[in-house]
Amino acid sequence: MTSTSTEAPIRVRIAPSPTGDPHVGTAYIGLLNYIYARQRGGKFILRIEDTDRTRFVPASEQMIFDSLRWLGLGWDEGPDVGGPFGPYRQSERTEIYREHADILLANSTAYRCFCTPEEIEEIRKQQIAAKLPPRYPGTCRHLTKAQIAENLAAGKSYTIRLAVPPHKGDLTSSTTFCDELRGNITFEHNNVDDQVLMKSDGFPTYHLANVVDDHLMQITDVIRAEEWISSTPKHVLLYKAFGWEIPRFWHMPLLRNLDKSKISKRKNPVSLIYYRDSGYLPEAIINFLGLMGGGMPGDINNGTEQFTLAEMVEHFVFTNIRLGGPVFDLTKLKWLNGEYLRKLSPEDFFHQVRTRVFGDEYLRQIASLMQTRIETLTQFGDLTSFFFSDNVVPSQETFLPKKRTLEETLAFAQDQLAVLEATEWTHEALEPALKKLGEEKTWSVKENFMLLRAILTGSTMSPPLLESMVVFGKARSLDRVRRFLDAQKKLATQRK
RNA sequence: GGCGUUAUGGUGUAACUGGUUAACACGUCGCCCUCUCAAGGCGAAGAGUCCGGGUUCGAGCCCCGGUAACGCUACCA
Incomplete structure (x- = not known):
């Protein structure tokens, strides 16, 4: 663990998107963030990343609240409980992103792109056909001030893209960041795309919103899934463009289907609503998630592999997490759930049946x-x-x-x-x-x-x-x- | 295709700063208990640690080279 003596108070967050049923992956990352915060007397924040209006599902946000609370993963700050760094819903922060995009535009770390989605799509097709990596060619990067003014005056819609530093073999040709579990990871800039930061609808993409919010909300540790490793250099570039301090990154292994692919609804139930409605106990799910990737000492409770959330807060060791993607094996989860069911007193068991099966x-x-x-x-x-x-x-x-x-x-x-x-x-x-x-x-x-x-x-x-x-x-x-x-x-x- | 990450029985994990015959849990199989099914008890099979080299008295742990799986490669997160 890297920690300095002048440590700011720990603040971590989960940032689910309200695009459907709440996902077990969200619960997994939520659990890890929760434990991390509780172990260090820090704050656990819930932020809703609702910047994709095309995939927005209105009922989803409430389901996220309900199912995380059901699991016992309460948060200290969030859209429903408030907090000093709100609002905690990204759709309510568009003005903030706008202002920050302007900063980037002003210091030339980002630029307006007037290409249409159709043009971009055409270029992508050609690149793929030519077996080239699909990448934005930077067409609009070198527009003159006059050209930009002209396009603006013509009312052309535009996106704002990150200006990834040129890659000429000098010191700025790559970005290196530290993953707390894997060590340094380096990406050459010719493998980093000029990512869209602001969409033409005025909403930011994840990359911009995430960096701006994490900074403004004083997030010290970004604990998220492994799938984000590839876009971390873009985030690091953004922190640097703003002149901000870079948080610690912890990328957690991805939950898998039986065939080792990233867990998906096609091959596995992934909805927390499903697990709740199908009669799983929150304690069992939390326990099972705690088994994924390790982190708990093997001898805890005589090696029964059974432990509570409180015990995880007490004993969980982040640096012991295994990096291979663990298979979310329903068979074992069911066994565990059965164990918890059997441990219930007859009266409690009756109550569970009464309320959960025959409510x-x-x-x-x-x-x-x-x-x-x-x-x-x-x-x-x-x-x-x-x-x-x-x-x-x-x-x-x-x-x-x-x-x-x-x-x-x-x-x-x-x-x-x-x-x-x-x-x-x-x-x-x-x-x-x-x-x-x-x-x-x-x-x-x-x-x-x-x-x-x-x-x-x-x-x-x-x-x-x-x-x-x-x-x-x-x-x-x-x-x-x-x-x-x-x-x-x-x-x-x-x-x- | 490019880039990145990862790699211990079927699955989840363990193995102190390299040191007996690689441990535990789930699952599987068998036996016991029993009116059935579970639960419970007892026992068994199942990996020589992705592969190939190297360092070392000694490597799952260190080094080099491969391979495979997975992830990213969107005006999605």
Whole structure:
């Protein structure tokens, strides 16, 4: 650990983007930042990086708050709790970025680029075709003042790009920074692109906003995922352009799928909402995340690998983190969750079942779907068991429409999944989206809905599909469709 | 393609400043318990530490060279 005697108080942050369901990766990095701050009496800050308006999902921010709190990772400063360095939502800081972009423009460490997205795209295509690294050629970098004034007067829209120092083999030809876990990392400037800092819509990109905010919020340690290593030289260049002190960088290994690729929803549940709704305990998830990459002494609690958040704050050692990407292995997480379930007192266990599986609000919504459909109360379970089960496996007889082949049915289910992923989880949005897909693929509404019903409920008989899906929730519904598809793929390869 | 990072059983980790036969957990398999399934108990298989050189009395740990995987390569983060 590098630390100087004139150390500023430790301040760390996580900066998730509200682009969908909160991600396990956010929880992982959040956990690490939380521990780091607590170990050093520092502050843990939550900042919302909502500068990408095209991917913005309104409900997402609240879900991030809820799921991080559910895990026990509370923050000292953030959009909802305030703090002395606000606002903590980047969309509310656009004026700040504007001002800072002007500073860069004034000292020539950035420049206006009037190229259109189409032109850039064309250049990229040519570069890729010529097997050259796709890079902005610097066309607008040498515009004269007159040319710039002319373009401005003509009302041309522009971006602002970082002017990466020239690379002529002198001392400015590369940027070196220290990663606290890996040591010095060097990038030659001819491998660093003139990154866009301000988009033409007036919003900053991550690179600018992140550096400006980290500095203004007095962040001392940037603890983030490994995927950021490649863009760190751009950030270092920015700190230097502003004349600011550079924080410490800690790049953490990336969580992986079973096949070692970066963890993704295609191959693994990644939504924290999914884990919550599927009956995982926050203690188990935190514990499991704490196992990823090591950091805890092996002999803690007799080597059971079981420990609490408080114990992590007490014993976790950052410099012991292993750098290989750990596989997020659901099998082991389930074992751990089972361990925590067994440790509960009978009364607490009952309470968990009562609130998490048979919560009042959940039951109320299901009941309202069932009132007209049963003749004795005890028939309630007959049509609703899928709401309370984890393992729903429809037989081929159940899900395969009479006039369709297995192949086209699975292909259509795949399309349904894509539509569901992209659709807001309300009856009003889901119905037209699914029907539109059916029309495009010439599947009747009946075939369309029956297939989805079979996949989600395991049966051809159920309460109304859309209403049921809304009650059941997006995270679990999507997971069920994905698991169905996976299982069918495995069966198909077995048959071969 | 370019750049960067990483590399210990199937998976997650351990192995003090190089020092017995590479340890633990999950998973797998078997046995015990038992009305079933779990849980629990006992036991087994499974890596010679990505590969090839080098230094050393001795290398998973140090050096050199490869390879592979992953990440980045956006007016996304």
